Amino acid sequence: MNILIKNAYIITMNEKEEIFENADLAIENDRIKYVNDVPSDFKADKIIDGSKKAVLPGLINAHTHMAMSLFRNYADDLPLHEWLTQKIWPIEDKLTGEDVYYGTMLSIVESIKSGVTCFSDMYFFMDDTAKAALESGIRARLAWGMIGSRADDDSRFDITKRFYSDWQGKGDGRITIMAGPHAPYTCSPEYLKRVADFVKEMSLSVHIHLSESKREVEENYEKYGKSPIKHVYDIGIFDVPVTAAHCVHLSDEDIDILKEKNVSVVYNPGSNLKLGNGFAPVVKLLEKGVNVALGTDGSSSNNNVNMFEEINLAAILNKGVTGNPTVVPAIEALKMATINGAKALCMDKDLGSIEVDKKADIIIVDMNKPHFYPIHDVVSSMAYTAQGSDVETVIINGNIVMENYEIKTVDVEKLYYNVERCINRLIG
Secondary structure, eight states, rough: EEEEEEEEEOOOTTTOOOOOEEEEEEEEETTTEEEEEEEOOOOEEEEOOOEEEEEEEOOOEEEEGGGGGTTTTTTTSHHHHHHIIIIIIHHHHTTHHHHHHHHHHHHHHHHHHHHEEEEEEESSSSHHHHHHHHHHHHHEEEEEEOBSSSOOOOOHHHHHHHHHHTTTTTEEEEEEEOOOOOTTTTBHHHHHHHHHHHHHHHTTOOEEEEEEEHHHHHHHHHHHHHHHHHHHHTTGGGGOOOEEEEEOOOOHHHHHHHTTTTEEEEHHHHHHTTTOOOOOOHHHHHHHHHOOOOOOOOTTTSSSOOOHHHHHHHHHHHHHTOOOOOOOOHHHHHHHHHHHHHHHHHOOTTTTSSSSTOOOOOEEEOOOSSOOOOSHHHHHIEEEEEEEOGEEEEEEEEOOOOOOTTESSSOOOOOOOOHHHHHHHOOO
């Protein structure tokens, strides 16, 4: 389908950081055909009025656990270790594939409604996550979580191979696969060494949790005499593209390693704050040239997947932490949620900015609301003013999946019923 969006603010997020006002954008099938200058003879099957609206590249949630929406508001106000070991892991042991499917679909609906067009997830029962992504029309970068103490434990390696074979490129390329070693505290050094060899053999990139809490870092020093960053560096995990979630507690040496190995850090400000894990050294990372993307983490520790909240936190929190109001300006926070997220997922050739020939993953934000007026600076409006609920229309891979705030691909009422049914079984 050919789509024409007319008379909008277009925030391109391209290298020049171009912004067009009262501009048009044309989509042909699944690609962006024209930006700003659209020929008069372009034949559109659908025309969207962009007046008083902002058009942005779809937001990218670079680290989340979508099915954990089932645990939203279930175990709050606890330290990370207690939260995981006493609350989350015991209930996760009860999960079925059906639970993961409906929990994921719930987060997908929430994500689309708040402007997310792509998410990166590491969990289990990932076939059901992939099924939900396929049916809903969203884009997904998926990893089956790998946990192990013995290098000769083949189970998760076999699962990842099979998962890749079954799902890589499905949904017209919307679904792609990574490897997901959970963290150094759940994977032995021998197991991680096998992961490092495995991902090189399979040509896979890696999604891993690193240095999320002080306790994790301290225990890693006690066991191995080095930080989690140095630990996985020495093992060889960083020899392939890596998306490293959290990276809250970092030394200068750690940051140098991340830069040297071109590791992308996924900043999760909402989750890190809620779990009391501290403040990631975002300004230092940016100054070193490390790519910093944004994620929500799971809804059990956030408690939503609203990327506009994370954009706002990224922009304002670092000003307070450093005492410098100029750090992480609005445009930098938007980059984290768009082009930087695409880079973190090795998808920036196709995603993350509005440019000719890139994939048509586009969101339209309605600015004809009191909290947007007056519109002095449209980029600042997106970082400091916009709410997830301001997203009016979402286009993914050239397909309209939400129009005038209405999801087109999911029976939302039926979904709510099934989520309640799952929770009644899990928690009672």
